[in-house]
Amino acid sequence: MAGYKIRDLEILSGIKAHTIRMWEKRYGLLNPKRTDTQIRTYSDEELLLLLNVSLLYKNGYKISHIAQMNSEQLIETSKSIQENGLENSATEQLIVSVLQLDEQLFQQIFNNLIEKNSLSVLFSDLIIPFLQRIGVMWVVGTITPAQEHFISNLIRQKIMAAIDALPIPASSQKKIILYLPEHEWHEISLLVYHYHLRHKGFNSIYLGQAVPFDALLKTIRQLEPVAVVSSWLAPIDQEQILMHFSDLKHEMNEIKIAAGGYQIDQLKSRLAKPIMHIQSLAELEKII
Structure with missing residues (x-):
């Protein structure tokens, strides 16, 4: 895939856009093309070059030293860091x-x-x-x-x-339900939550992707969990997310509600107090 914008390079490399611009101007590390409106665009080769530069820079190499390396030296030094x-x-x-x-x-x-x-x-x-x-x-x-x-x-x-x-917990243990809401299919973060809770001995029950709201409520009433946990990544309207939690809280009384993911990170200041924001596995364990 070609035609990366500088914001893409910032996300992929972890190097701030203003730093990338400075390196371009001072050291000529990259040579982006420009659109008719003067927006920088970068190729696959330039992205991979910046990833190698980022690797060296984060491992203590000075940018002035990196800029003096040719492509072969840059790749060989990167490989050495990767191996060691x-x-x-x-x-x-x-x-x-x-x-x-x-x-x-x-x-x-x-x-x-x-x-x-x-x-x-x-x-x-x-x-x-x-x-x-x-x-x-x-x-x-x-x-x-x-x-x-x-x-x-x-x-x-x-x-x-x-x-x-991992061993399956006894059914008599207190239950934690993990689910992805309707229209959400990105389950990796939730699977990590599930693994961590099982590893720590909790009786986590994984419902999977795109669980209809009515089915979620029916399962909660059936299993009577102490907490429900979800993860949100798909770009949907924020008001829909807030409404989901409002309806869930109304139905669940004292059951703990915890959620993580990119969309929750963006909404954390607007979430109602009972909705707990997961920012790490240690925090998830503490919430539960």
């Missing part, structure tokens, strides 16, 4: 695997990381932040639906295998 400090380069490399639809690269990164981290730490410290960036990229159109589905399915496979390896 994968945790510091994983996000950039995962983004490359998304852009290039490279399953082998994804598997290599994930397998190397799991040798050094527990699944809970890996999901909390890497996968969740990475998915937040992927979510923003998808919402603003930086990546295509096919690219988002590609990486989501690979990560989903890993999480489902991890969940399947």
Whole structure:
């Protein structure tokens, strides 16, 4: 995919747009084309170059030193960092695997990381932040639906295998319902919540994607959970989200309601007090 705007590069690389402009002017790192209205556009090659520059910069290399490297030196130095400090380069490399639809690269990164981290730490410290960036990229159109589905399915496979390896809690334990609302199909964050709660011994019950509101209420009445948890990514009208929680709160009395995801991040100041905003796995555990 070509024709990235500078905002896309900022999201993908983690480098602020004004910094990218400064590097262009001072060091000539990138050479974007301009539209008739003078809007910068960048190619796939320039994006990959910036990802390598970002990797080196975040690992302590001075931009003046990076700017003096030729393409071969830049790639070789990046590879060295990836081999010696994968945790510091994983996000950039995962983004490359998304852009290039490279399953082998994804598997290599994930397998190397799991040798050094527990699944809970890996999901909390890497996968969740990475998915937040992927979510923003998808919402603003930086990546295509096919690219988002590609990486989501690979990560989903890993999480489902991890969940399947955990023991099923006793039905007598207090229940927590996890669901995605109608028109919401992006389940990775919710699956991570499910894995974390099961790993910690909670009796979490996963209802899955696009659960009709009436069916959700019927299940709540049947199971009588202590909490319900959801995740929101799809770009829908904010008033619909607020109405969903208003109706849910009206029906649920004392049951805790917690939600996370990009749309909830944007709405947190408008959510009613009983609706708890999930910003991390540790916070989810504390809420429950």
